[in-house]
Structure formats: structure tokens, C-alpha cells
Amino acid sequence: MITFGSRLKSLRQKKGLTQRELAKLIGAKHNSISDWENDGHKPDMDTIERLMGVFEVSSDYLLARDNPVVYRTNPIQSKSSGSTCPTRLSKPATLFNVVMTGFVFS
Numbered sequence: 001m002i003t004f005g006s007r008l009k010s011l012r013q014k015k016g017l018t019q020r021e022l023a024k025l026i027g028a029k030h031n032s033i034s035d036w037e038n039d040g041h042k043p044d045m046d047t048i049e050r051l052m053g054v055f056e057v058s059s060d061y062l063l064a065r066d067n068p069v070v071y072r073t074n075p076i077q078s079k080s081s082g083s084t085c086p087t088r089l090s091k092p093a094t095l096f097n098v099v100m101t102g103f104v105f106s
Helices: 004-014 019-026 030-037 045-055
Strands: 071-077 084-088 093-095 098-100
Touching: 004 030, 019 030, 019 045
Parallel strands: none
Antiparallel strands: 071 084, 093 098
């Protein structure tokens, strides 16, 4: 299973960067890079954005979310509450040519 840490390490090595070099590029401590690569901790959102810029990848790819779960509204309403329930789709739904990841209510 691919994790954030393994994805980060792979991207860093493909760029030919040491942990210290990557840390300097994003304004982090080199031991933080080691912690992230060993899945000890995860960086904050600002750091994730800087990592996305360095590696030129999306947040989903960086965070090892290659297969996002997409939901759509179930057309059958609940008899008790009258509300609809989200159901899981096997393929991502698109709306205006944009892949929707999360809840889509129609």
C-alpha cells in the first residue's frame, strides 16, 4: 500500500534531492522530512502546498489518494425522514467536466 511517506520519498529521490535539500526548499527541518517519509507525522497544509509546488503534483497524488471515493445522491428517499442518502459510485462523477470528490447532491 502506498502511503504519504513512501510517495514523498519516491518523489524526492526522483528529483535527486537529499532530505536536507528538500527541507531547505520548503523551509522545514531535515528531521521533519525523515519523520514524514517514515509516516511518523504529516506536514501542515501550507507545507503540503509547498511540496506540491516542488514536485509539481496534485494534493491527491502527494497524499497517496490515487483512487478518490466519490458519492452521489441515492434517488430513493428515506421513508422516515424524506431525505436522500449518499451512495458510493464505482467511477468518479463529473460535473461540468470536473471530477467531483466528496458529496454531490442533486
